[in-house]
Amino acid sequence: MSRKVMDEIRSEIQEHPLVLYMKGTKEAPQCGFSATMVEVLSSYSLPIKDINVLEDPEKWAAVKEFSEWPTIPQIYVGGEFIGGCDIVREMHAKGELEPVLRKATESKD
């Protein structure tokens, strides 16, 4: 790889407490799963760093390899891979998402 895409991903997820790799942007998601993810995460009123993989096919491939997770969207909280849409939705419903988000955003202050 000419570009160091893996390194770019590594710094993105370290730099921002909540990173969402998605299809489209948080203002205009291009896929139902990405839209659901934005909807769930927005309810926590935390800054979301959205990364549109449709505009960056190289990163799209790399992020799947990075997490060893085959689908988009994916979220990273505090530098750690949390999961895809189904997992995040389930954690949200069970009230398990808030403590994870809280912890990551507070430790960044």
Added chain:
Amino acid sequence: MIAPDEIRNKIQAALPGSAVTVRDMTGGGDHYEVEVVSQAFAGMSAIQRHRMVYTPLKDVLGAALHALALKTRTPDEVTPADQEETP
């Protein structure tokens, strides 16, 4: 496009004895909702469970299979209301 049976067979080959329900969400044969009930999920995190299902589908995910909504449960986690959905 991929047939629902092909998805079911791939998952069951990797998770013998699992109950797999496959629903075509759009009728187009490439957006599926899949529920897997397996004893093998006991003690596993959601991420681990999903990986166990994604692994046998690796070759078709993102190709013939565009979208997959996934639910994973152990037999103990299945509530009576869900059971009518299980084949």
